[in-house]
Amino acid sequence: MITVYGYPCSGNCHKLKLLLTQLGREFKWVDIDSTCGETRTPEFLGKNPNGKVPMIELEDGRILTESNAILCWLAEGTPFWTGDAWQRAQVLSWLFFEQYSHEPYIAVARFIRGWSPLDSPRRATLAQLRERGHQALAVMEQHLAAGHEWFSGEAYGIADIALFAYTVVADEGGFDVSRYPQIREWLARVMKTPGFVAMPSPPVEVASRLALPD
Amino acid sequence: MITVYGYPCSGNCHKLKLLLTQLGREFKWVDIDSTCGETRTPEFLGKNPNGKVPMIELEDGRILTESNAILCWLAEGTPFWTGDAWQRAQVLSWLFFEQYSHEPYIAVARFIRGWSPLDSPRRATLAQLRERGHQALAVMEQHLAAGHEWFSGEAYGIADIALFAYTVVADEGGFDVSRYPQIREWLARVMKTPGFVAMPSPPVEVASRLALPD
Missing domain, CATH: 3.40.30.10 (Glutaredoxin)
Incomplete structure (x- = not known):
């Protein structure tokens, strides 16, 4: 196991x-x-x-x-990463996009807001993280608005899982996701996939910091 | 084409x-x-x-x-990405490591030193970039010191190409690579692979900034 x-x-x-x-x-x-x-x-x-x-x-x-x-x-070998070599490379492209252009801004903003002390100097970087994170969300919105239901090709798969992870909690990083209607619909689609399981809520102390304004 | x-x-x-x-x-x-x-x-x-x-x-x-x-x-389908699914995933792991833990520090330090004005406020981040970049180089050194000749498995391949790209110019970011004897030997091995081609030198203006101390 x-x-x-x-x-x-x-x-x-x-x-x-x-x-x-x-x-x-x-x-x-x-x-x-x-x-x-x-x-x-x-x-x-x-x-x-x-x-x-x-x-x-x-x-x-x-x-x-x-x-x-x-x-x-x-x-590998499952319906979560399918298609020919080109389609599988497109999935890899989204995975690298997620780790380079999305997570370092959206996940890090959430981390700083929730897991760093209220007087942390890292909080001064939030505005810049937001700007870059919104660029990533705009790229995602554009992909979905072009008629694509998923990021993994014709069906839900690992590119969706990777991008979902921090997009669904982007609000905890101070991102207003209501600006992205296509992303909101896609998040809802992911949550309806068979066997979906949500990330647990953060510890109370973290949640209380996340609830505060910047 | x-x-x-x-x-x-x-x-x-x-x-x-x-x-x-x-x-x-x-x-x-x-x-x-x-x-x-x-x-x-x-x-x-x-x-x-x-x-x-x-x-x-x-x-x-x-x-x-x-x-x-x-x-x-x-x-895909060439000797540059070989092995079973596990070995190919190890190559992917190094590729993600490169984009998340290596490039954002080592490449970015080089970019700031060479391509930003001498009075750029971004230069204040160089010390922190160095610290994180050295962590990445230490991880690479440890892998090589454990008896691995390459990062792509038994032979040279795309994990080596990805990691080579900015490691070979890490000195331009202010990293002293002489601290990593295994990395230096690996860089030399890569440069001896058939058909190797070096990255061109930066423009004169950039090169002159790179030559200055921080």
Whole structure:
């Protein structure tokens, strides 16, 4: 059985829980709180020198890191990553877009608002993160407005799972998603896919910070 | 024939030139200077709404974006991306590592030093970029020191091409690569692969800024 090491309120980690659940695969989940140093212990760094979750471990001890690489491996040979080489590369393109142009702004804004102290100097970067995050949301909106129902091709798949992870909680980063009607409809479509499972709510202390204005 | 839209001194763009050359494939290269707004014209945004290079266009007009997704597509079925699904996922893991934990620090430090004015406020971020970039280099050094000759598995491939792109010019970002003997040897191995082609030198004005201390 696969073991997933992850922080439950991390979109990157939740991607794997969502796909594994929708694939109907059993897995063991080990909570790793990356917000308090648990990815920087000697034991964890021995498995992933980059000190990040999520990470999966097979029964024979083999390790795979990087959420979107893990999505690809899990989805190989399933309906979640289909098509010819060109279509599969388009999915990869969205996965790299998510990690380079989306997550570093939308997920990081959420992290700073919820997980950093109210007097953190990082909060000064929120305005810039918002600007870049909105650029990513606009690119997504344009794709959907051009008549595409999904990001993974003809059907729901791993590009949708990867982009959904932090888009659905973009409001927690201070992004007004009501500006993107196509994205809102797509989020609703994802939530209706068979076996969908939502990310758990953040801890109370985090939620109370997220509820405050900037 | 494939058309590559790229800025010649961008490591992300040069990745494609290197792989296409080593594959012996003909291609057309269209210079796009992303440092002076050429990726933000209506014509370019019509092809890539995310406004970035590199981008490839097929003869029938189909577009693929994101350097590492393009590497995967080009390498499909070639010796540059081999192995079983697990091994290919390990290559993807390095590609995501490169775009998330390496390029945003090492490439961005080089860009700020060479392409931003000497009085740019972005230069204040260099110290932090160095810290994170050195973490990435340390992860690479550890992989090589564990007895791996390459990042792509048993042989040179697209994970090496992706990581080489900005590691070989890390010094231009102010990184002292002499601290990483295994990386230096690996860089030399890459430069000896058949058909290797180096990235062109930056324009004189950029090179003169790169030559200055911080």
